Amino acid sequence: QVQLVESGGGSVQAGGSLRLSCAAFGYNPSSLYMGWFRQAPGKEREGVAVIDTGGGITYYADSVKGRFTISQDNAKNTVYLQMNSLKPEDTAMYYCAADFRGSEVLHWYLYKYWGQGTQVTVSS
Numbered sequence: 726q727v728q729l730v731e732s733g734g735g736s737v738q739a740g741g742s743l744r745l746s747c748a749a750f751g752y753n754p755s756s757l758y759m760g761w762f763r764q765a766p767g768k769e770r771e772g773v774a775v776i777d778t779g780g781g782i783t784y785y786a787d788s789v790k791g792r793f794t795i796s797q798d799n800a801k802n803t804v805y806l807q808m809n810s811l812k813p814e815d816t817a818m819y820y821c822a823a824d825f826r827g828s829e830v831l832h833w834y835l836y837k838y839w840g841q842g843t844q845v846t847v848s849s
Contacts, residue, residue: 727751727752727823727824728751729747729748729749729750729752729822729838730747730748730750730840730841731745731746731840731842731843732746732843733843734819734844734845735844736846736847736848737811737846737847737848738847738848739812739813739847739848740810741811742807742809742810743808744806744807745761745806745819745843745845746803747761747804747805747806747821747840748801748802749802749803749804750802753802757777757779757823757824758775758777758778758823758824758825758830759775759778759804759821759823760772760774760775760784760795760804760821760822760830761773761774761775761806761819761820761821761822762819762820763815763819763820763845764818764820765816765817765818768817770820771786771831771833772786772831772832773789773806773819773831774786774793775795775830776795776796776797778797778799778804781797783795784830784831786831788814789815792808792811793806793808794806794807794809795807806819811847812847813847813848813849814847815847816845816846817845818842818843819843820840820841822836822837822838822839822840823837823838824836824837824838825837
């Protein structure tokens with residue numbers, strides 16, 4: 726059974742940093758896409774950052790480019806999201822996802838496995 730377990734969310738002030746972790750169990754992500762998505766209250770889920778775990782290529786939403794960095798540790802089956810210069814508009818539930826099927830890597834509905842989410846709250 727595949728499990729994705731997120732951790733690292735919390736509350737910070739604007740300008741602060743957080744690092745999210747996503748550990749994959751029962752699943753070897755060494756050659757597939759894994760990514761981070763977020764959903765704020767009343768808004769649609771959106772793609773934040775994705776990594777091709779086989780080649781290390783990364784993809785980012787325009788709203789987080791230059792502030793967020795996605796990375797991987799294949800030995801630990803873990804993907805990270807380093808979030809710097811956080812803004813109040815980054816406040817959302819952040820989800821890890823894996824097993825992408827499709828052509829647009831930032832489209833959330835193309836992913837098969839999901840974690841339970843971790844809350845990120847940024848205050849002004």
